[in-house]
Amino acid sequence: xxxxxxxxxxxxxxxxxxxxxxxxLREPDPVEDRLNExxxxxxxxxELAEERDRALGALKELEFDHRTxxxxxxxxxELIGPLRAxxxxxxxxxxxxxxxxxxxxxxxx
Amino acid sequence: MPExxxxxxxxxxxxxxYAVVAGAYAASTRRRRLAASAQNALLAAFASSAAASVxxxxxxxxxxxxxxxxxxxxxxxxxxxYTISAFWGCQEGxxxxxxxxxxxxxxxxVALTRRxxxxxxxxxxxxxxxVATFFAFxxxxxxxxxxxxxxxxDGAGLNPSLQNPxxxxxxxxxxxxYVGLTIPFAFAMGALLARRTDELWIVSTRRWTxxxxxxxxxxxxxxxxxxxxxxxxGGYYAWDxxxxxxxxxxxxxxxxxxxxxxxxxxxxxxxxxVLLVILAFCLALFGTxxxxxxxxxxxxxxxxxxxxxxxxxxICLVTLGSLALVISRLPLLRSRTRxxxxxxxxxxxxxxxxxxxxxxxxxxxxxxFPILSEAVHGEQITVSGPYYNFFLRIFGLPLxxxxxxxxxxxxxxxxxxxxxxxxxxxxxxxLAVGLLLLVFGAGSSWIGLLAYTFxxxxxxxIGYEFARGTRARHALxxxxxxxxxxxxxxxxxxxxxxxxxxxxxxxxxxxxAGSSAYDKVREQTLAPGQSMxxxxxxxxxxxxxxxxxxxxxxxxxxxxxxxxxxxxxxLASGKNSYRAExxxxxxxxxxxxxxxxxDLFVIxxxxxxxxxxxxxxxxxxLVNLIWISGVIFLLGSLxxxxxxxxxxxxxxxxYRELRAPARA
Numbered sequence: 001x002x003x004x005x006x007x008x009x010x011x012x013x014x015x016x017x018x019x020x021x022x023x024x025l026r027e028p029d030p031v032e033d034r035l036n037e038x039x040x041x042x043x044x045x046x047e048l049a050e051e052r053d054r055a056l057g058a059l060k061e062l063e064f065d066h067r068t069x070x071x072x073x074x075x076x077x078e079l080i081g082p083l084r085a086x087x088x089x090x091x092x093x094x095x096x097x098x099x100x101x102x103x104x105x106x107x108x109x
Numbered sequence: 110m111p112e113x114x115x116x117x118x119x120x121x122x123x124x125x126x127y128a129v130v131a132g133a134y135a136a137s138t139r140r141r142r143l144a145a146s147a148q149n150a151l152l153a154a155f156a157s158s159a160a161a162s163v164x165x166x167x168x169x170x171x172x173x174x175x176x177x178x179x180x181x182x183x184x185x186x187x188x189x190x191y192t193i194s195a196f197w198g199c200q201e202g203x204x205x206x207x208x209x210x211x212x213x214x215x216x217x218x219v220a221l222t223r224r225x226x227x228x229x230x231x232x233x234x235x236x237x238x239x240v241a242t243f244f245a246f247x248x249x250x251x252x253x254x255x256x257x258x259x260x261x262x263d264g265a266g267l268n269p270s271l272q273n274p275x276x277x278x279x280x281x282x283x284x285x286x287y288v289g290l291t292i293p294f295a296f297a298m299g300a301l302l303a304r305r306t307d308e309l310w311i312v313s314t315r316r317w318t319x320x321x322x323x324x325x326x327x328x329x330x331x332x333x334x335x336x337x338x339x340x341x342x343g344g345y346y347a348w349d350x351x352x353x354x355x356x357x358x359x360x361x362x363x364x365x366x367x368x369x370x371x372x373x374x375x376x377x378x379x380x381x382x383v384l385l386v387i388l389a390f391c392l393a394l395f396g397t398x399x400x401x402x403x404x405x406x407x408x409x410x411x412x413x414x415x416x417x418x419x420x421x422x423x424i425c426l427v428t429l430g431s432l433a434l435v436i437s438r439l440p441l442l443r444s445r446t447r448x449x450x451x452x453x454x455x456x457x458x459x460x461x462x463x464x465x466x467x468x469x470x471x472x473x474x475x476x477x478f479p480i481l482s483e484a485v486h487g488e489q490i491t492v493s494g495p496y497y498n499f500f501l502r503i504f505g506l507p508l509x510x511x512x513x514x515x516x517x518x519x520x521x522x523x524x525x526x527x528x529x530x531x532x533x534x535x536x537x538x539x540l541a542v543g544l545l546l547l548v549f550g551a552g553s554s555w556i557g558l559l560a561y562t563f564x565x566x567x568x569x570x571i572g573y574e575f576a577r578g579t580r581a582r583h584a585l586x587x588x589x590x591x592x593x594x595x596x597x598x599x600x601x602x603x604x605x606x607x608x609x610x611x612x613x614x615x616x617x618x619x620x621x622a623g624s625s626a627y628d629k630v631r632e633q634t635l636a637p638g639q640s641m642x643x644x645x646x647x648x649x650x651x652x653x654x655x656x657x658x659x660x661x662x663x664x665x666x667x668x669x670x671x672x673x674x675x676x677x678x679x680l681a682s683g684k685n686s687y688r689a690e691x692x693x694x695x696x697x698x699x700x701x702x703x704x705x706x707x708d709l710f711v712i713x714x715x716x717x718x719x720x721x722x723x724x725x726x727x728x729x730x731l732v733n734l735i736w737i738s739g740v741i742f743l744l745g746s747l748x749x750x751x752x753x754x755x756x757x758x759x760x761x762x763x764y765r766e767l768r769a770p771a772r773a
Contacts, residue, residue, distance in 0.1 A: 002112055009116035012160055016120060016153040020127065023145035035139040037228055038305075046307050049763045054374060058520065061374075065519050067581040068574075072527045079521060 045094065052090035059083050111176060114164035114255035121157040121208065122245035124150045128238030136231040136302070144231045148219045151234055154241060155216035158209045162196075165205060165254050169195055174260035178202060184266035184689035186660035191272045197280045198271045200416070201254035206281065207397065208244040210288040215241060218292060218317070226313050233299035240291050243423050251415055266689035269661070275335035282328035283355055287393040289321025290358055293365075294390035294431075297383050301434050306379060306441045311369055312760055316750055318369075322362045323746035329355050330739040341695025341712050343630070343727045345735065348497040350476045354396030357469050357476075361389035364465040367458045370603075374520060375455055379442040380435065381462070387431045388466075392473070394424050399476070450522035457515040461508060468504040472497065502556055506563060509618055512611050513539075513567035516574045535569030557626030564615045564622075571608045571615075578605075600755070602748050609745030616738035620706070623731030632714070634723045644728040646709055647671040651679075653720055661685040663696070666713045666722045670700060682711040682724070706733040 018025075038046070062083060066076040132147030134140070165178070169192050174180040182195045182202075191198075197206045215237040223230050248254065293314040300310035332352065333345040346352060365385040371378045398420035435442075448455060475492040483489040517531040542565035543558065551558050575594070583593035598605040631643040635650040642648075649669045656663050665683035669676065682698030698711040708729045715723040 005110040005113035006116070008110075009113050009120070012117060012157060013120050016124060016150075016157060019153050020124070020146050020150045022149055023142040027142060030142065033141050035135075035141045035144055035228065035231060037139060043305075043307070046309075046763075050308055051376070053759065053763060054376060057374065061520060064578075064581065067585070068577040069581075070517070070527065070531055070577070071519050072524065072530065075519075075522075075524050075527050 048090060048093045052087070052094060055083065055087040055090050059087055110164055110167075111255040111257050114161050114168075115249075115253065117157045117161035117164065118205075118245060118248050118253070118255070121154050121161065121212070122242065122249050124154040124157060125212075125238045125241040125245050128154065129235045129242055132231065132235035132238055136235065144234070145223075147234050147238070148223055148230065151212070151219050151238060151241070152216045154238075154245075155209075155212040158205070158212045158245075161248075161255075162205055162209045165202060166193070166196060169193065172264065174264055175257050176254075177256040177258045178254045180258065180261055180264045182264070182267055184264040184660070186689055187264075187267055187272075188659055190274070190277060191267055194271065194276045194280075195267050197284070198267055198276065201248070201252050203280065203284075203400075204244060204248055204252060204416075205254050206284055207288060208241065208248060210284050211237075211241050211244060211291060214288060214292055214317075218295075222313055226309055229296065229299050229303055229305060229309055229313065231299075232302040233295045236295040236298045236302075237291065240295070240427075243419075247416060247419060251419060263689060266660070266687060269685065269687045269690055269692050269694035270339055272660075272687075272694075273335055273339040275331055275339065279328055279331040279335050282324050282331055284328075286321050286323075286325025286328050286355075287358065287396060289317060289324060290362060290386075290390045290393045292317040292321070293386045297386045298431060298434060301383065301438045304438065304441060306438070308373060309764075311373065311382075315369075316752075318362065318366065319746065319750050322359065322366060323743065323750070325355060325359045325362065326742055326746075327739060329359065330736070330742070334736060337732075338697065338699065339694070341697045343697075343710055343712060343725065343729075345732075348475070348494050350479075351396070351400050353472050353476050353497075354392075354399045357472055358389045358392035358396060360465050360469040360472075361385055361392055364462045364469070365389060367465075368462050371455045371458055375448075376446050377444045377448065377455070378459075379444055380439065383435055383442070385462075385466075387428070387435070388469075391424060391428050391431075392469070394420070394427065398424060452518065452528070453522045454515060454518050454520045457511055457518055461511045461515065464504045464508045464511070468500060468508070471500040471504070505618075506556075506559055509560065509563040509567060509615070512614065513563065513570040516608060516611075517570050531573075534573050535566050538569035539563070539566035541565075551627070554622075554626035557622045560618055560622040560626075564619050567611060567615045571612050574608060575605070598748065599753075602751055602753055606745050606747075606749030606751075609748055610742055611745075613738040613742035613745055616734045616741060620731050620734030620736075620738060623706075623734070624708075624729040627730050629728040630725070631727075632723070632725045634715075634717075634721050636719075636721045641724070641726065643726050645673050646726075646728065647674070648680075648711070648724075648726065650722060650724070653683075653716065653722065658685065660689060661687045664713075664716055665696070666716070666724075668698070668711060668724075670709065672702075680709070680711055682713040684713060684716060701733055703733075706731045706737075708732045 059080075062071065062076065062079055065071045066073075071079070128147045128150040131143055131150065135143035135147055165176075167173075168176045168179050169183060170189070172179065172183060172185055172192070178199065178201050179195075182199045183192050187195070195202065197203045215234075218237065219230065219234065222233075293310075296310040296314045296317075300306065329352070332355070336342075336347070336352075337345040362385075365382060368378050368385060369382050372382050398417065448459070450456065475496055478492050479489045513535060517528070517535065519527065539562050543562035546552070546558055546561055551561065575597070578597045579590060579594045582597045583590055586593060586596065629644050631641065633641045635641060637650055637652050640647060640649040647670070649671075651667045651669055654665050654667060656665075663683065663685050665681040668680045668682070670678055670680050677700070680698040680700055683696050684693050685696055686693045695712060695714075698713075700709040702708070708727075710727040710729055712725040712727075713722050714725050717723070
């Protein structure tokens with residue numbers, strides 16, 4: 001029983017070691033071994049995209065709350081303007097990047 | 110094959126340690142292949158912990174008493190189901206279950222998110238690896254389930270109170286919750302280590318947190334039902350330190366699930382959310398420490414063990430390490446937006462958070478105080494029910510009220526005119542219910558009256574929200590009302606799933622208030638043929654019967670039950686005398702009224718040699734609502750957990766269009 005147990009244990013250990021070493025065995029000499037990392041620009045763009053989604057979500061929520069009667073017409077009129085402005089601002093902030101991405105894609109053919 | 114078990118655990122320790130060291134090095138030096146290798150190590154750690162678990166399970170099923178664990182916790186007569194549950198019924202096995210679930214979750218996280226969030230997962234792996242290393246080390250060096258001995262003729266058996274069908278599901282469910290809280294913690298720490306303070310870690314862990322929270326909630330409710338039917342004292346929650354240990358992380362996670370919505374919708378409370386995740390995880394570890402260390406005496410805790418010091422050290426390491434990381438990242442976590450009004454949805458969430466955390470810390474102090482008093486003065490001062498009940502009322506009643514207020518208040522700010530319009534129906538319903546209850550005599554307990562009035566308010570506000578949401582949807586799309594209702598829920602599963610969970614909590618509150626504030630208790634010793642009365646019930650003790658079960662001798666006192674003078678059947682209540690374990694257990698008799706939710710609960714406290722039996726009889730109004738609330742809680746959680754295609758598309762677009770390496 002002990003020999004069998006040790007054999008199964010050795011097999012398990014060997015399989016695990018092979019699996020752990022797999023990334024190195026698959027690519028013994030890779031061209032690039034660096035992890036991708038979002039740069040400062042990408043991080044800022046992500047923040048802006050989150051801000052845009054947040055503003056759009058808030059706008060949708062406000063519309064729905066108004067429709068259900070949770071928000072009165074007066075409150076709706078007060079809140080809708082600044083929210084729309086925020087959405088527009090967030091979309092504008094993301095626009096230049098979209099253009100440059102498009103340009104890059106066009107340039108790459 | 111104890112050698113195979115030991116080897117598998119040693120291998121698991123090596124793999125998790127590799128995941129920590131290689132993973133952290135790969136993340137800090139940005140090495141792609143090494144990071145992938147560390148991720149594979151976590152996947153392999155699951156395979157090795159699964160192998161160790163199979164060895165222990167096989168030993169249990171074969172009743173291989175050369176394993177000390179098997180000999181100490183099973184016997185030849187123990188039914189197969191309880192032999193399986195002995196896996197987690199005791200210390201070493203339950204630690205192995207922790208490791209198995211943790212490595213399983215870690216493997217799932219790696220498999221599901223290594224492509225979606227590659228830059229985040231590289232930091233998550235060493236954090237998960239660190240927690241898994243601790244548990245693997247405990248199992249290898251401190252408390253191994255694979256210790257061997259000369260096999261005895263028979264085992265010592267399993268604690269009788271653990272020989273209950275609920276023990277098949279209650280501990281694994283709790284473990285899914287405890288261990289599940291490791292995932293949001295690891296992602297929060299990973300995000301801080303990677304200096305990513307965007308929402309990716311929240312998006313990646315939303316369902317993990319909800320799943321852990323649901324499992325912890327259901328696990329506690331199953332535990333409460335187990336205590337109710339098995340422990341035989343007439344209650345379901347005794348503020349036992351180990352029960353509290355499961356409640357505390359659940360409260361912290363509840364606070365997090367609410368406050369994280371403020372971060373998602375308003376970009377606020379980033380520091381608070383990370384702190385709540387740390388608190389929930391540390392409390393999950395603390396709960397495990399309480400059960401494993403033997404520092405407190407409880408029906409749930411195992412014997413004094415050498416694990417305590419190790420656990421305490423690890424909890425300190427995790428707490429101090431994660432707090433230091435939060436402090437070092439504070440400049441990144443600053444929010445750009447501020448709360449616009451103290452009367453808004455986000456403000457009610459904030460108040461709810463403060464109350465939940467206050468309740469959680471109050472319970473923590475109640476658990477810690479006896480331990481600290483014993484450590485400092487050498488004398489244990491017990492903190493019992495009245496302390497906890499007092500604070501449950503102080504924090505719980507406003508929490509209940511907030512559950513009704515929150516849905517009625519809009520995000521950002523709410524004016525008095527909007528509030529007036531929203532509150533009129535729920536407040537009217539609550540007042541009417543309060544007055545009716547007063548008229549029908551519920552004023553004997555003002556806490557009960559207040560709880561019921563608030564509960565009516567919450568149910569009124571939830572019903573009103575569903576009604577006006579469906580009406581708005583119907584006006585927008587036309588079509589059948591049922592379809593409008595289904596669309597309403599499907600388009601905002603988190604909101605309406607949350608309301609269903611709120612309804613479950615209200616039912617729980619009604620059940621708890623009813624069964625504790627309006628219950629009746631009577632104790633009486635009866636000889637065969639004698640009767641007693643309690644409330645609208647009359648009980649006549651007929652006879653005592655004895656029969657041999659598979660591993661216990663069962664004694665049952667049979668009682669005829671009448672309700673309002675009409676016979677409603679026979680109830681059996683007694684004791685089991687376990688042969689191998691040499692212990693007895695109470696086997697209570699319960700008659701549930703499906704219409705009113707009331708229970709007649711009979712305990713045969715003492716069976717005397719002359720045939721008389723000392724009975725303790727309780728009438729517990731509305732107690733069954735507690736168990737029904739569990740089903741509704743699960744339903745609400747499932748609605749919330751169910752993925753929304755629209756949301757998935759929105760998140761996928763966000764990450765794809767930015768060419769960021771992450772996709773939701």
